[in-house]
Amino acid sequence: MPYNHGMAHITLVLPFALPIPEFAPDLVRALAPNAPALGALLSRTSSYARVAVDDTVRALPHEQWLARALGLLEAGRPALAAAAMRGRGIEPDGGTWFIVNPAHIEIARTHLLMADLRNIRLSEPDSRALFESARPYFEEAGHALAWGDAQTWFMRADDWAALDTATPDAAVGMDLTDWMPAGAHAAAFRRLQNEVQILWHSHPVNAEREARRLPPVNAFWLWGAADAARSRAPRAPALAAFDAAPWVDALADTPVTDLPAFVAGLDRDTILVCGSAAASAIGADWGIWIAQMGQLEAALFAPILKALLDNRVRSVSLVLSHRDAHAACTTNALAQRKFWRRPTLDRLL
Known part of the structure; x- marks a missing residue:
């Protein structure tokens, strides 16, 4: 050009x-x-x-700056999910959507830590397998799950719109006690997280990953809530x-x-x-x-x-x-x- x-x-x-x-x-x-x-x-x-x-x-700080520059800051929080969905060719069909990242959470001596998502190295076939296994659990809880790419999925949860979430890079390496979703629906999030963790604990994808000395994908990270109309x-x-x-x-x-x-x-x-x-x-x-x-x-x-x-x-x-x-x-x-x-x-x- x-x-x-x-x-x-x-x-x-x-x-x-x-x-x-x-x-x-x-x-x-x-x-x-x-x-x-x-x-x-x-x-x-x-x-x-x-x-x-x-x-x-x-x-x-850079996440707040970028969300503001793009007009995607809502009540001080990065409201990125709907715009990210459109970037992946998905038109959100109303309601409130979140970004869902497959993640690895480990137990440190006294607390939980999330690994840097950049180090997970999750292939598309493995991510698809984990996505398809988890989707019925999300749907049973009333939440549609949409595929974006191997690292990025999306979940609709209209009644969770006020959930206070953290970006993955803000939480990485920190005591997760302070960074987990908080608010009225935090308990519902934890229930869904626990069900998926149990499901993935014995999933063949993770058995193969551990055999290759890769960290198991044993959790998901939820953040970036945005109304479907937000662009x-x-x-x-x-x-x-x-x-x-x-x-x-x-x-x-x-x-x-x-x-x-x-x-x-x-x-x-x-x-x-x-x-x-x-x-x-x-x-x-x-x-x-x-x-x-x-x-x-x-x-x-x-x-x-x-x-x-x-x-x-x-x-x-x-x-x-x-x-x-x-x-x-x-x-x-x-x-x-x-x-x-x-x-x-x-x-x-």
Whole structure:
């Protein structure tokens, strides 16, 4: 597609690209020699803000930001299910729908923990088998279950609309006591969860997974409630996704496989969610995190900076997050001429 020089604005949403405060000085020191373009984008800016998370919402800062940008924030909660369904070619037939993610929950010494959904590696045939086995249990409880993809299913539960749920990335690695669905219908959720857990405990899919040393899929995670009529704001920017969570893929207009080619073809205002740093940050594997941020320097930050300086994009915003805050800044070609501002990664601190 042809693009209009200088007309497009791109927002890079980078979950977990903001290092956690206790490790930030060492991580920034290690990353800095390999990220000059990121330093320029962060330092030579026309605006900058750091915003603490709204801890009344059980969603991470970048998830709240993205839901708001797309017009999918309802009473402070990401209301994503209906829009994600449409992204998977399903028209919700009225009522309230939730996102359902097959999950692995393990018993730690004193509490329950949910594994990072990125590490489950659930194939489509295995997911289909688990889906079909569980569907009668959902339907018997009065809840239609719809297939989206291997990681993403959808459930209708009109009377659960007020259930207070958490996003999976907000809950991962945390004591689940504080993150399970809460509210008037929480007990009904727990009953359904228990029935499905018993069903899946001896399911052939899990027997085979355990033989391959993969974590069993022994639970589901429920979140993202939205009225069927809820859709993205008409004037919301286009959404692109690279290495992102499945729900972002479901919402995205453009799946990205080649970042430099995506930047070269940018022709309209776009939000790009790039989740490459998420898994390593969630797993506290900081060596991998540094390596992945270095790869993004070559594949994304340097091409974006060059496009900006060549007047092929109008402006660039960055939204970087960790669990407790997000940092947002905007730069343009004029701001990049502020040569007296030495490019640094200090704004990651």
